[in-house]
Amino acid sequence: MDGANLTMPLLSVQRLTKRYGPRIGCAEVAFDLWPGEVLGIVGESGSGKSTLLSCLAGLQRPDEGAILWEGRDVLGFSEAERRRLLRGDWAYVHQNPRDGLRMGVSAGGNVGERLMAVGQRHYGAIRDTATDWLGRVEIAAERIDDRPSAFSGGMQQRLQIARNLVTGPRLVFMDEPTGGLDVSVQARLLDLLRGLVRDLGLSVVIVTHDLAVVRLLADRLMVMKSGHVVETGLTDQVLDDPQHAYTQLLVSSVLQV
Amino acid sequence: MYVAVKGGERAIDAAHAWLAEERRGDPAIPELTVAQIREQMALAVNRVMAEGSLYDPDLAALAIKQARGDLIEAVFLIRAYRTTLPRFGASRPVDTAAMAVDRRVSATFKDLPGGQVLGPTFDYTHRLLDFALMAESEVPPAPTAAAAAEPVPHVTGLLDRDGLIEAEPPGEDAPADLTRTPLELPADRALRLQALTRGDEGFVLSLAYSTQRGYGRTHAFVGELRIGRVAVEVELPELGFAVEIGEVELTECETVNQFKGSKTEPPQFTRGYGLVMGQSERKAISMSLVDRALRWQELGEDFTGAPAQDQEFVLSHCDNVQATGFLEHIKLPHYVDFQSELELVRRLRAEATALREAAE
Amino acid sequence: MSAPRTPSRAMPPQDRAARPGNRPDRKGTAVSDYNFAYLDEQTKRMIRRALLKALAVPGYQVPFASREMPMPYGWGTGGVQVTAACLTPGDRLKVIDQGADDTTNAVSIRRFFQRTAGVAVTERTADATVIQTRHRIPEQPLTEAQILVYQVPIPEPLRFLEPRETETRKMHELEEYGLMHVKLYEDIARHGEIATSYAYPVKVEGRYVMDPSPIPKFDNPKLADNPAIQLFGAGRESRIYAVPPYSQVVSLDFEDHPFVASKADHDCDLCGASESYLDEVITDDRGSRMFVCSDTDFCNARQAAGHRGRLSAQEVA
Numbered sequence: 001m002d003g004a005n006l007t008m009p010l011l012s013v014q015r016l017t018k019r020y021g022p023r024i025g026c027a028e029v030a031f032d033l034w035p036g037e038v039l040g041i042v043g044e045s046g047s048g049k050s051t052l053l054s055c056l057a058g059l060q061r062p063d064e065g066a067i068l069w070e071g072r073d074v075l076g077f078s079e080a081e082r083r084r085l086l087r088g089d090w091a092y093v094h095q096n097p098r099d100g101l102r103m104g105v106s107a108g109g110n111v112g113e114r115l116m117a118v119g120q121r122h123y124g125a126i127r128d129t130a131t132d133w134l135g136r137v138e139i140a141a142e143r144i145d146d147r148p149s150a151f152s153g154g155m156q157q158r159l160q161i162a163r164n165l166v167t168g169p170r171l172v173f174m175d176e177p178t179g180g181l182d183v184s185v186q187a188r189l190l191d192l193l194r195g196l197v198r199d200l201g202l203s204v205v206i207v208t209h210d211l212a213v214v215r216l217l218a219d220r221l222m223v224m225k226s227g228h229v230v231e232t233g234l235t236d237q238v239l240d241d242p243q244h245a246y247t248q249l250l251v252s253s254v255l256q257v
Numbered sequence: 258m259y260v261a262v263k264g265g266e267r268a269i270d271a272a273h274a275w276l277a278e279e280r281r282g283d284p285a286i287p288e289l290t291v292a293q294i295r296e297q298m299a300l301a302v303n304r305v306m307a308e309g310s311l312y313d314p315d316l317a318a319l320a321i322k323q324a325r326g327d328l329i330e331a332v333f334l335i336r337a338y339r340t341t342l343p344r345f346g347a348s349r350p351v352d353t354a355a356m357a358v359d360r361r362v363s364a365t366f367k368d369l370p371g372g373q374v375l376g377p378t379f380d381y382t383h384r385l386l387d388f389a390l391m392a393e394s395e396v397p398p399a400p401t402a403a404a405a406a407e408p409v410p411h412v413t414g415l416l417d418r419d420g421l422i423e424a425e426p427p428g429e430d431a432p433a434d435l436t437r438t439p440l441e442l443p444a445d446r447a448l449r450l451q452a453l454t455r456g457d458e459g460f461v462l463s464l465a466y467s468t469q470r471g472y473g474r475t476h477a478f479v480g481e482l483r484i485g486r487v488a489v490e491v492e493l494p495e496l497g498f499a500v501e502i503g504e505v506e507l508t509e510c511e512t513v514n515q516f517k518g519s520k521t522e523p524p525q526f527t528r529g530y531g532l533v534m535g536q537s538e539r540k541a542i543s544m545s546l547v548d549r550a551l552r553w554q555e556l557g558e559d560f561t562g563a564p565a566q567d568q569e570f571v572l573s574h575c576d577n578v579q580a581t582g583f584l585e586h587i588k589l590p591h592y593v594d595f596q597s598e599l600e601l602v603r604r605l606r607a608e609a610t611a612l613r614e615a616a617e
Numbered sequence: 618m619s620a621p622r623t624p625s626r627a628m629p630p631q632d633r634a635a636r637p638g639n640r641p642d643r644k645g646t647a648v649s650d651y652n653f654a655y656l657d658e659q660t661k662r663m664i665r666r667a668l669l670k671a672l673a674v675p676g677y678q679v680p681f682a683s684r685e686m687p688m689p690y691g692w693g694t695g696g697v698q699v700t701a702a703c704l705t706p707g708d709r710l711k712v713i714d715q716g717a718d719d720t721t722n723a724v725s726i727r728r729f730f731q732r733t734a735g736v737a738v739t740e741r742t743a744d745a746t747v748i749q750t751r752h753r754i755p756e757q758p759l760t761e762a763q764i765l766v767y768q769v770p771i772p773e774p775l776r777f778l779e780p781r782e783t784e785t786r787k788m789h790e791l792e793e794y795g796l797m798h799v800k801l802y803e804d805i806a807r808h809g810e811i812a813t814s815y816a817y818p819v820k821v822e823g824r825y826v827m828d829p830s831p832i833p834k835f836d837n838p839k840l841a842d843n844p845a846i847q848l849f850g851a852g853r854e855s856r857i858y859a860v861p862p863y864s865q866v867v868s869l870d871f872e873d874h875p876f877v878a879s880k881a882d883h884d885c886d887l888c889g890a891s892e893s894y895l896d897e898v899i900t901d902d903r904g905s906r907m908f909v910c911s912d913t914d915f916c917n918a919r920q921a922a923g924h925r926g927r928l929s930a931q932e933v934a
Contacts, residue, residue, distance in 0.1 A: 080791045087795070102799070106806055109799050116802065117795025123805055123871035145806050265721040269728075336685035340660075341651055439680035439855040442783050569781055579853045582690030586770065589692065589722050593715045593752045593911055596897055597814035597833040600881055605808050 008071055010035050010171060010203050011056075016065035018055050024227040025051035029065070031222060031232065033171075038197060038204040040218030040235065042211060042250065048227035049207045050175060056205060057092050057173045058082050069171075087117045091164035095176040097156035100163070101148045107134060107159055108144040114167045133162040137192060154185035158192065165196065174206040178213055190216050211251065215239060223247045280325045294318035303506075303535025304328055308577065309335030310436065310455045311342075312505050312534050329457075333578050339436075347431075349499055351487040353509050353532070355408050358485035363412045365478050365513055371409030376484060378538075412481040413511050413528060422513060422526040426555070442569050449551055449568060453544045454533050456575030464550075464565045465543035473550040473563030476515035477529060484508045484536050508533045510541040514549050516556065527556060547571065654701035654734040660684055664702035664857070668848060671859035676821030677789070678772050683855040693726055693751060694852030696768035700749045703764055703848070704730065709737045711745035716753035716894065716911035723751070742914050752815075754836040756893045756915040759845035761862060767830040769851035772858065774818040774828040794826050797869060805874055817876075820867045821860055834868065835880045835894045841866035883908040888919035889926040 009032035018025035026048035094100035111130040137158035231244040295318035305317040324330035360376025416422040432447035490499040512529035529549025531541035550565040667681035714723035718740040817834035847860040868876035910916035
């Protein structure tokens with residue numbers, strides 16, 4: 001939480017637009033994210049929420065708009081600055097843990113990589129930190145030298161989270177972190193995530209189609225449809241009293257299930 | 258014992274002498290002349306010229322003789338020789354539209370201006386061993402016809418007139434020279450074509466074949482394949498015009514490939530291109546397929562992970578002189594490194610054993 | 618096709634540096650119709666420019682337009698091109714492979730320069746002005762008057778972690794070397810120590826991570842603070858890099874698992890040296906072996922000075 005500035009948003013997104021040829025990925029998206037805040041972005045598949053997230057995290061370049069990180073436009077960053085951000089203050093949790101882990105490297109190596117990338121050179125200390133983090137994501141310490149390929153899907157996802165959080169990032173992007181997991185495994189992961197977010201005071205942008213996930217994690221919600229933001233507000237407000245017809249549909253369809 | 262390592266110098270001399278003897282074979286059999294190889298092993302000569310990047314049938318024939326028929330070794334000899342040649346200048350681009358064709362076939366049109374010319378092809382021979390060749394024999398003269406008076410137009414030019422095929426994208430004025438500047442990736446098309454034309458025929462063939470089997474499929478038709486001689490011209494600044502300094506034989510293949518079109522472009526055909534020195538038909542066709550597969554990015558296609566689409570993979574591995582050298586270098590002594598590994602493995606094993614004993 | 622040609626056209630070009638009067642000799646005792654040290658002057662200038670750039674940016678891999686040489690790629694073409702660009706007629710050349718002057722490939726390369734450059738050659742490290750080496754650094758400390766040229770098979774230290782050149786160049790550019798340490802971490806986690814025994818990666822002048830070529834890690838400390846110019850040539854991969862004299866060269870490690878330059882725990886059986894890198898030689902099929910210096914010049918010099926090892930008596934007899 002060092003450097004938290006309560007007069008300036010951590011992340012300020014302005015008129016962000018991404019097109020794929022004539023098709024719109026996302027259009028005119030704008031929001032501010034404040035330190036310690038969790039923003040949920042919901043919508044069906046194809047609503048543009050994943051495009052938005054990958055633009056925010058620098059995985060794709062938007063066509064228009066600005067992304068201000070503590071007041072500086074990330075889009076103007078050099079490749080070196082951008083990568084430094086991605087391995088320091090930012091973290092990205094992929095939907096598929098295989099995209100976010102090195103499958104051929106042990107669990108300890110996966111967690112330790114970011115530490116080594118920022119200059120840690122003490123094997124014992126790196127290993128202790130890795131062990132500690134495995135514990136925090138409920139992976140037994142004796143699995144530290146096993147490769148993720150020997151882990152279950154839920155364990156892989158928890159390992160990915162540990163790998164991302166070990167260097168104390170200030171902003172975490174999460175893309176459907178519970179997608180592809182069994183319902184019981186999802187619940188456990190959500191519980192874990194909620195604890196970590198609260199304990200570490202993380203700022204998070206989380207994309208999901210699952211309203212139960214944002215109900216549990218997000219302070220604020222942004223509802224997207226066809227690339228546009230159709231509704232924003234506090235999570236409880238949006239879910240309990242949806243204003244836009246699409247949000248109403250989304251909420252009611254969940255409730256019926 | 259240890260002294261056995263000594264004597265490298267003597268061993269090399271003896272090996273070279275033995276090699277020379279083996280190359281000659283049974284002295285009771287007449288020695289091959291370079292001219293015989295040049296005339297009767299012309300396709301081998303062509304391959305060595307193409308992959309050696311040096312158009313000189315006599316030297317290629319000499320290299321084949323010296324290499325005991327090992328064509329990659331012959332390519333290597335030519336390449337090493339080529340390094341020592343001074344460079345006087347660059348010719349003007351050769352004009353394949355003005356080619357005096359020996360062979361010209363199109364798979365896309367039944368008939369077309371200039372006609373289909375089969376030329377000296379194996380295509381419709383039955384692959385039966387001809388035991389008559391075991392004896393020396395006269396070859397009856399082949400029937401001849403008058404040469405075409407007009408230049409033979411390119412098939413893709415006919416398609417181009419109707420806008421059915423992509424316009425040839427304009428390239429850099431002077432393409433970079435692969436043999437004079439280090440290859441840096443990503444490489445533009447001119448550089449890729451240079452690498453492919455001197456690439457190993459077998460490697461390029463297999464890559465092209467893989468695209469046909471679905472690894473980076475390009476739906477290629479041979480729009481045109483032509484083999485013949487073109488004039489090589491150089492500009493002489495003193496004269497202010499170009500002078501013909503000789504002819505080279507080339508094989509050119511242009512494929513016509515499907516393209517679905519995009520939001521901005523209506524559907525039209527796209528091109529793959531192959532140009533190889535000498536009569537090297539298999540290589541030229543292969544090259545045009547691989548060229549087309551490598552163009553996925555500029556044509557807005559998906560990268561499917563196919564090897565033939567991956568320019569870093571293709572360009573880094575197509576050169577047989579590089580490949581064979583590096584492959585074969587593992588037979589050089591590595592005992593220093595091996596010694597290091599030996600000590601490491603012994604140490605690790607000792608530690609593991611100690612740990613196990615301590616545990617018991 | 619082309620008209621019959623005169624044999625003279627097929628011969629290599631005469632160059633100003635070629636000495637008149639010498640004709641090519643098929644036995645290969647003098648092939649001086651080639652330019653001095655085989656390469657033409659343009660090519661040598663191109664290589665020298667790359668060498669200067671490499672010295673200016675220590676450890677950085679400079680792309681150069683590698684030429685096809687008359688020995689195979691992977692057999693020292695990079696080192697040969699660098700040596701060719703450095704040699705002057707007054708130089709005295711030493712060529713070693715695995716530390717020895719008379720291994721076949723060392724003999725072959727030495728002969729190549731004897732033929733094409735006519736330079737003096739030596740087996741004595743102290744007498745050489747240019748030393749081309751494969752897999753070793755001589756035991757005897759080098760001087761400011763010497764150039765050590767390494768043959769390099771794979772110049773990219775990150776290659777086996779990341780196969781793509783486009784990506785590894787970016788990793789160097791951005792100094793993203795975390796992955797390199799992940800590999801070392803994995804070694805320790807699995808084996809209890811860093812299980813890299815040769816081509817052990819180093820960081821040069823605090824900036825570029827560099828592959829020191831497949832020298833045993835025993836030799837790594839000699840890279841650092843060395844008075845000689847150290848040049849690295851990778852022909853097939855078209856890369857040149859360099860370590861200028863007296864450079865800082867640090868072998869990558871962890872604070873609590875420091876780099877150790879190890880060797881066989883023996884003395885040389887011929888000269889008794891305890892501080893030199895040793896080859897293990899199997900002497901019969903019952904498991905007997907002896908250990909001898911891999912640096913033959915070092916070993917011979919010690920024996921000439923009267924040093925004796927465990928099996929010296931046998932040798933004398």
